[in-house]
Amino acid sequence: MEATVYILRCADGSYYTGLTRQEIEARVWEHNNDPNPNSFTFKRRPVTVVFTETYDRLLDAIAREKQIKGWNRRKKETLIAMNYVGLPELSRRGHLVGKKE
Incomplete structure (x- = not known):
């Protein structure tokens, strides 16, 4: 089961690191169209993908996402x-x- 770790650049210049098992384009669309005003990216739209890494194992992707979030x-x-x-x-x-x- 593949998983992709990604970094988005938000309109305000901040970065968001996430993980998805769906196509990255679909996940970015969700970030740009999420109706939840409490989500990190809601007030920072539009967002664009600036980095991706794909892993065969979900646990490896989770570990990498956690690592990057700490940077x-x-x-x-x-x-x-x-x-x-x-x-x-x-x-x-x-x-x-x-x-x-």
């Missing part, structure tokens, strides 16, 4: 740019390397 904006933007080499240096522990407190 700061700069690290998400590095992922969106597909700069995988730059990701480790943006980890919280990576910021402490070589720094004295």
Whole structure:
């Protein structure tokens, strides 16, 4: 059962990370047309997809979504740019390397 982890860029410049088992286009349509005023994307429309990763196992996709949701904006933007080499240096522990407190 495939699952896709995705990042949306919202009209206000914020990012939303989610997971879907449906076609990504259908899920984005739902975000842009959701009548629920309490949803994160409701007041941030329109949203556009800026990143996707597809997994064969749902548990892997859930773990990845959780990981990305814990990242700061700069690290998400590095992922969106597909700069995988730059990701480790943006980890919280990576910021402490070589720094004295």
